Amino acid sequence: MAVAEATATGQRVKTVHFVRLKLRLMRNGLRGQPWRIALFISGVVVGVGAAVGGFGLFTAAAVTGGRTGLVMTGFAGAGLTLSWLLMPLLFFGVDETIDPARFALLPVRRGVLLRGMLAAAGVGIPSLATAVALLGSVVGTAVRHGPVAGVALVGAVLALLTCVVGSRALTSAFASMLRSRRVRDLAAILLAVLASSIAPLQFAVSSLISHGDLDRAARIAGVLAWTPLGAPYVAAADAADGRWGTALVRLAIAAGSVGALLVWWFGTLESAMIGVAAGARSTNRSGPPVRAVVALFPALLRVLRPGRFSGLVAREWRYWWRDPRRRANLFSVTIAGAVLPAVLRVGPAAEHGGTPLPLAVAFSALMAALVLANQFGLDGTAYALHLLVGVPGRVELRARALGLVLLMVPIQVLVTVAVAVLTGAAAQLPAALGVVVAGVGLSAGASALASVLAPYPFPESTNPFAVSGGTGGLRGLLALAGSLSAAAVLAPLLLFAVLTDGPVAGVVVLLAGLVWGGAGLVIGTHVAGDILDRRGPEILAAVTPRR
Amino acid sequence: MTESALVLRGLVKRFDRVTAVAGVDLDVPTGSFYGLLGPNGAGKTTTLSMAVGLLRPDAGKAWVLGHDVWSDPVVAKGLLGALPDSVRMFDRLTGGELLAYVGLLRGMETGVIETRTAELLDVLGLADAGRTLVVDYSAGMKKKIGLACALLHAPRLLVLDEPFEAVDPVSAALIRDILNRYVAGGGTVIFSSHVMEVVERLCSHVAILAGGEIRTVGTLEEVRQGRPLEDVFVSVVGGRVATGAELSWL
Numbered sequence: 166m167a168v169a170e171a172t173a174t175g176q177r178v179k180t181v182h183f184v185r186l187k188l189r190l191m192r193n194g195l196r197g198q199p200w201r202i203a204l205f206i207s208g209v210v211v212g213v214g215a216a217v218g219g220f221g222l223f224t225a226a227a228v229t230g231g232r233t234g235l236v237m238t239g240f241a242g243a244g245l246t247l248s249w250l251l252m253p254l255l256f257f258g259v260d261e262t263i264d265p266a267r268f269a270l271l272p273v274r275r276g277v278l279l280r281g282m283l284a285a286a287g288v289g290i291p292s293l294a295t296a297v298a299l300l301g302s303v304v305g306t307a308v309r310h311g312p313v314a315g316v317a318l319v320g321a322v323l324a325l326l327t328c329v330v331g332s333r334a335l336t337s338a339f340a341s342m343l344r345s346r347r348v349r350d351l352a353a354i355l356l357a358v359l360a361s362s363i364a365p366l367q368f369a370v371s372s373l374i375s376h377g378d379l380d381r382a383a384r385i386a387g388v389l390a391w392t393p394l395g396a397p398y399v400a401a402a403d404a405a406d407g408r409w410g411t412a413l414v415r416l417a418i419a420a421g422s423v424g425a426l427l428v429w430w431f432g433t434l435e436s437a438m439i440g441v442a443a444g445a446r447s448t449n450r451s452g453p454p455v456r457a458v459v460a461l462f463p464a465l466l467r468v469l470r471p472g473r474f475s476g477l478v479a480r481e482w483r484y485w486w487r488d489p490r491r492r493a494n495l496f497s498v499t500i501a502g503a504v505l506p507a508v509l510r511v512g513p514a515a516e517h518g519g520t521p522l523p524l525a526v527a528f529s530a531l532m533a534a535l536v537l538a539n540q541f542g543l544d545g546t547a548y549a550l551h552l553l554v555g556v557p558g559r560v561e562l563r564a565r566a567l568g569l570v571l572l573m574v575p576i577q578v579l580v581t582v583a584v585a586v587l588t589g590a591a592a593q594l595p596a597a598l599g600v601v602v603a604g605v606g607l608s609a610g611a612s613a614l615a616s617v618l619a620p621y622p623f624p625e626s627t628n629p630f631a632v633s634g635g636t637g638g639l640r641g642l643l644a645l646a647g648s649l650s651a652a653a654v655l656a657p658l659l660l661f662a663v664l665t666d667g668p669v670a671g672v673v674v675l676l677a678g679l680v681w682g683g684a685g686l687v688i689g690t691h692v693a694g695d696i697l698d699r700r701g702p703e704i705l706a707a708v709t710p711r712r
Numbered sequence: 713m714t715e716s717a718l719v720l721r722g723l724v725k726r727f728d729r730v731t732a733v734a735g736v737d738l739d740v741p742t743g744s745f746y747g748l749l750g751p752n753g754a755g756k757t758t759t760l761s762m763a764v765g766l767l768r769p770d771a772g773k774a775w776v777l778g779h780d781v782w783s784d785p786v787v788a789k790g791l792l793g794a795l796p797d798s799v800r801m802f803d804r805l806t807g808g809e810l811l812a813y814v815g816l817l818r819g820m821e822t823g824v825i826e827t828r829t830a831e832l833l834d835v836l837g838l839a840d841a842g843r844t845l846v847v848d849y850s851a852g853m854k855k856k857i858g859l860a861c862a863l864l865h866a867p868r869l870l871v872l873d874e875p876f877e878a879v880d881p882v883s884a885a886l887i888r889d890i891l892n893r894y895v896a897g898g899g900t901v902i903f904s905s906h907v908m909e910v911v912e913r914l915c916s917h918v919a920i921l922a923g924g925e926i927r928t929v930g931t932l933e934e935v936r937q938g939r940p941l942e943d944v945f946v947s948v949v950g951g952r953v954a955t956g957a958e959l960s961w962l
Contacts, residue, residue, distance in 0.1 A: 456826055457808035457809060457811055457812035457825065457826060457829040457830070458812040458815070458816070458822050458825055458826060460806065460808055460809050460812065461805070461808075461809040461812040461813055461816075471816055471822045472816060472819075473816055473817055473819055475816075476812070476813055476816030476817060477816075477817070479813075480802060480805065480813050483804065483805060483809070484802075484804060487804040487805075487845070488804050544802070545800055546798075546799040546800045547799070547800045547801055547802045547803070549766055549796055549799040549800075550801065550802060550814065550817070550861070551817070552765060552766055553764060553765070553766065553789060553792075553794050553796070554789060554814070554817045554818055555765075555785050555786055555789040555790075556817060702765070702766060702767055702768045703768065705766060705767075706767070
């Protein structure tokens with residue numbers, strides 16, 4: 166093989182060897198296999214068709230220019246990148262013609278290997294077709310704006326790199342993750358998540374199309390243009406309109422994301438190589454001694470000073486991710502929190518400006534902390550440790566609530582901002598954020614109370630969706646009652662937020678929301694903490710599964 | 713008379729109609745290696761759970777080195793290390809993370825936690841497990857990490873429920889050695905078991921529990937009176953150890 170020959174003859178290994186290796190492997194794969202040749206030819210035909218179509222689309226978009234051109238470029242570019250990222254994961258799997266693990270024993274320097282792998286990844290029908298299609302934007306820009314085509318060329322190269330490296334990084338990271346038990350737990354959930362998010366997505370897209378709404382499309386394209394998905398494609402349009410600064414920033418976004426993807430991909434490549442060298446026990450390798458306290462804290466929480474409270478928060482974070490039941494809960498709450506506000510905004514009342522934003526986000530905020538309503542049931546008999554150590558009830562409940570709040574509030578804020586921008590409700594944003602913070606805090610407080618008043622056991626099974634029959638459902642009603650009372654407490658603030666408008670009222674709601682949510686959390690955990698101190702052993706008994 | 717490390721007075725626990733523990737009194741002298749023997753269902757786990765504050769007794773009290781477990785829990789629980797049986801751990805952490813977590817909950821200094829965690833994992837042969845989560849440990853490894861959690865804060869009293877169950881012979885010898893050194897250093901151990909051999913080899917004191925009551929109690933010699941412990945146990949607990957005319961078809 167080319168690389169092995171090169172190393173054997175003492176010749177310096179260069180990137181071109183990897184490309185030759187890839188081409189030779191492709192040719193050998195076709196030899197004497199009629200159906201493979203047929204498949205290859207049909208692949209070429211599809212590729213040529215896609216290349217020509219894409220070339221036409223991007224050329225037309227660049228020549229049209231203006232807002233329509235921006236929408237066309239933004240959507241086409243984001244669609245292209247997304248299909249590069251998702252298609253291999255969902256349908257095809259990735260072309261592993263050149264397996265990095267094969268090079269583990271060859272004396273090839275790391276940098277050369279990585280460059281070679283990158284070049285080899287770029288050789289193939291999809292990359293060529295994409296390159297041709299992207300050339301369209303360069304040609305189109307050159308026709309209309311002349312020298313600005315340089316920007317288009319840089320953008321096209323960055324876009325191609327994003328596609329190739331991104332799909333490589335995603336698939337190889339996913340492949341190496343699938344080897345561990347943790348992710349096998351996850352895979353089932355992920356499929357459920359994908360299935361459940363397709364319907365709302367269809368809904369959103371079809372409503373956009375049926376409204377034939379260029380304004381809204383332009384807004385979405387405007388957002389896409391600031392993400393790595395769209396940035397490299399629309400930079401040339403900005404430059405053509407004379408916004409050179411914007412164009413440069415977009416190119417920088419694209420370049421930065423290519424860099425980040427490269428680092429990520431190279432990281433997974435190296436671990437893939439070590440994985441084979443170390444054999445089957447690779448996931449258990451002891452490696453350099455890790456400091457236990459540091460290891461307990463997730464990277465984002467390392468700013469905290471290690472102690473009882475921060476230790477509890479750190480363990481909660483680890484558990485939201487590592488415990489399959491908790492993870493399933495977290496996913497469903499997150500998805501509901503993302504979908505519900507969007508649907509309420511563009512749903513039935515859309516003709517009249519849609520549901521007011523603060524109301525649209527209130528439901529998901531109130532639901533966010535419901536996952537804590539049986540937090541002791543989630544831990545099961547493991548709670549015995551806290552009893553043995555004698556963790557004070559308030560410390561325990563506040564740490565648990567804070568762990569969830571630190572997870573949920575950023576997600577909810579992000580969703581609220583995105584929905585506000587996309588549905589043209591930016592003016593209502595401060596008030597909506599106030600409602601979100603208040604809702605999450607209040608429901609966390611109510612859930613703390615529910616969790617000490619009506620704990621119930623989950624079966625000790627690995628299936629995250631298993632619930633014990635009998636009383637579990639009934640006690641779940643109490644959690645519902647808890648969230649209803651949280652809703653009742655939130656109602657005055659919500660009413661004020663919906664009835665008023667203007668920036669001053671918005672800021673008032675935001676500040677009041679912070680106070681509201683904070684007070685709900687503090688009071689709820691204060692009362693619940695007292696109960697927990699008195700009823701600890703009873704709660705342990707209540708969450709112990711019957712055998 | 714030396715002060716008792718653990719004192720139980722009149723502990724009673726009923727589940728529905730069944731009386732699991734019917735008034736247990738026990739004095740565990742400081743520095744003793746105490747074996748709590750009993751057949752299955754005798755109430756060993758229930759008694760020890762009440763002694764460490766996991767299960768609220770219907771009547772009776774428990775003191776750890778003079779501190780009431782139920783009315784003065786903070787001090788009592790600080791002096792106590794426990795390995796409960798049939799209780800899960802926070803097993804979705806690695807061994808090191810679990811120990812660090814226990815240490816932080818106990819309010820220990822980070823540096824001390826690091827040193828002791830490394831040493832415990834090393835001695836117990838768990839350092840090789842690396843990034844493996846405790847949930848994926850074998851039964852014996854789980855017992856060992858549980859013991860490490862109980863030892864981490866250097867308690868004065870260790871309460872261990874079935875510490876030798878599901879443990880392989882090598883690990884059992886290691887645990888015996890650790891516990892012997894702990895007692896030699898002035899610590900007190902009480903553990904439950906139904907394996908006579910282990911109790912006979914390790915313990916200075918023995919109590920035999922059956923039907924929720926203490927049947928026999930004293931130093932090993934007092935209880936044995938020259939006979940093998942197994943004979944004493946069978947005669948105290950009752951029950952047949954030989955067959956008569958039945959099963960002749962075997």
